[in-house]
Amino acid sequence: MLVLCACVLVAQGMVAAVNLLIPQLAASTLHPTPSQLLWAVDAYVIVFAALLIPAGALGDRYGRKGALLAGLALFAAGAALSALAVSPAVLVAGRGVCGAGAALIMPATMSILVHLSAPERRGQALATWTLSAGLGGLAGNVGGGLAAEHATWRALFWAVVPLAVLLALAAVRIVPRIPRRPEAAIDPFGAVLLTAALVGIVRGIIEGPSYGWTSAQVLSSFAVGALLLVVFVLRALRVARPLFDPRVFRSRRLRAGTLGIGAAFFGLFSLFFVNAQYLQYAKGFSPAQTGFAIVPLTVGMALVPKLGARLQDRFGPRLPVTAGLAVIAAGLFLVSTADAGTPYALYAVHLLVLSIGTGLCAPSLTLSVVAELPPHQAGLGSGLNTAAREVGAALGVAVVGTILASRFHGTLQDPAHVAEFTAAMSTGLRTASLVVLAVTLVAAFLYRPGRRTGTPAAA
Numbered sequence: 001m002l003v004l005c006a007c008v009l010v011a012q013g014m015v016a017a018v019n020l021l022i023p024q025l026a027a028s029t030l031h032p033t034p035s036q037l038l039w040a041v042d043a044y045v046i047v048f049a050a051l052l053i054p055a056g057a058l059g060d061r062y063g064r065k066g067a068l069l070a071g072l073a074l075f076a077a078g079a080a081l082s083a084l085a086v087s088p089a090v091l092v093a094g095r096g097v098c099g100a101g102a103a104l105i106m107p108a109t110m111s112i113l114v115h116l117s118a119p120e121r122r123g124q125a126l127a128t129w130t131l132s133a134g135l136g137g138l139a140g141n142v143g144g145g146l147a148a149e150h151a152t153w154r155a156l157f158w159a160v161v162p163l164a165v166l167l168a169l170a171a172v173r174i175v176p177r178i179p180r181r182p183e184a185a186i187d188p189f190g191a192v193l194l195t196a197a198l199v200g201i202v203r204g205i206i207e208g209p210s211y212g213w214t215s216a217q218v219l220s221s222f223a224v225g226a227l228l229l230v231v232f233v234l235r236a237l238r239v240a241r242p243l244f245d246p247r248v249f250r251s252r253r254l255r256a257g258t259l260g261i262g263a264a265f266f267g268l269f270s271l272f273f274v275n276a277q278y279l280q281y282a283k284g285f286s287p288a289q290t291g292f293a294i295v296p297l298t299v300g301m302a303l304v305p306k307l308g309a310r311l312q313d314r315f316g317p318r319l320p321v322t323a324g325l326a327v328i329a330a331g332l333f334l335v336s337t338a339d340a341g342t343p344y345a346l347y348a349v350h351l352l353v354l355s356i357g358t359g360l361c362a363p364s365l366t367l368s369v370v371a372e373l374p375p376h377q378a379g380l381g382s383g384l385n386t387a388a389r390e391v392g393a394a395l396g397v398a399v400v401g402t403i404l405a406s407r408f409h410g411t412l413q414d415p416a417h418v419a420e421f422t423a424a425m426s427t428g429l430r431t432a433s434l435v436v437l438a439v440t441l442v443a444a445f446l447y448r449p450g451r452r453t454g455t456p457a458a459a
Helices: 002-026 034-062 064-083 088-116 119-150 153-174 188-211 216-236 246-250 252-282 287-293 296-315 318-336 344-370 375-407 415-446
Strands: none
Touching: 002 034, 002 064, 002 088, 002 119, 002 153, 002 252, 002 287, 034 064, 034 088, 034 188, 034 375, 064 088, 064 153, 088 119, 088 153, 088 344, 088 375, 119 153, 119 252, 119 287, 119 296, 119 344, 188 216, 188 375, 246 252, 252 287, 252 318, 252 344, 252 375, 252 415, 296 318, 296 344, 318 344, 318 415, 344 375, 375 415
16 A cells, blocks of 8 residues: 555655746746746646546556556656756656656556455545545645755656656555456547547646636637537447446536545645745745645645544545535635735644645545446546546636736735735635635535435446
């Protein structure tokens, strides 16, 4: 289990690490344009999110251990390509290859854990996986901050290469082979349709704050993504063995779990987007201090998932999910009250509240998705779970980023503009808090007691 969790931590960590290196990349010999800099950050997330469901299906069909090893190999290759980049295009390509590797790693690790865990221990195993994913985001902040202050952006990518190789060697020796499930559908054309649809939607979400939500570039991304998604759904309802049967969403628990996971990470990444800027410019922290300053988020994520899993086992998912999402909303509201004069100790308490909510609801939400699909589609369920996380995270950054851009027009380096920034940050985080609170009410309704709707039998 330790090796699997370490793989999750490394893959998730690279989502956040590069954000703290943006100033260094902008001033590097690559001389990236603002658009190229954006793609150097976002290529990982777009490829990662778009390939998760097909990658999970590949693991189900051809072997989850093989998918994990292939993912680690791609991850190391992408990191090496990024470290050797002589142009922004090569850096973007390397980040995309890393994202493809992460898309194989995340579903494979979760589905292996689900397979190895007895039914009564499954909630605890998923709580551990959830903790690893949460710690990955924090480790990325710390690693990116240290690299920004004491090393270079190339050093961060080079450090990933031997780490991925060591994890692959450990996985070869320790991780057992899970029997392949030849009955798991691959549906190559369906995979292409779904991947292209998710690329369009996620690209539109990510670039909305930069280009404007009504710009031709963003609207065309959404239109193409939505059209391809409709084609995918219509086709999946007609073919005998689709990649993903949309009728699984007849399950109220699956709908609640997918929506709740997206909302939890919407809130978490809303915070991540403004946290580094607030700590560095409003509080005067260095990049390394900024990376370590978010460590209070580890406390709730480390200690509370086990409690969330026990509540799930005793009372079902409704209590830990609704309580956890409500606490996340409260944590976002508390962080929104921070300004330049707020003591860091108080800010850390606000982070702790948010982390408690995340740790409380995440295991039940994950189990709601994975347990609602048949065993031979565990990888597909894991991919759906992680895709919901990444889409929620991208939306959180996009919504808060848009509010910040519309309300803050100054320069962060100018102390005279700090109050304007914290006021805009407050509006953004309070909006995110209201969104999470609204989803809390929807989740409470979907988890209501009553006849449980089933999922269709797998083809």
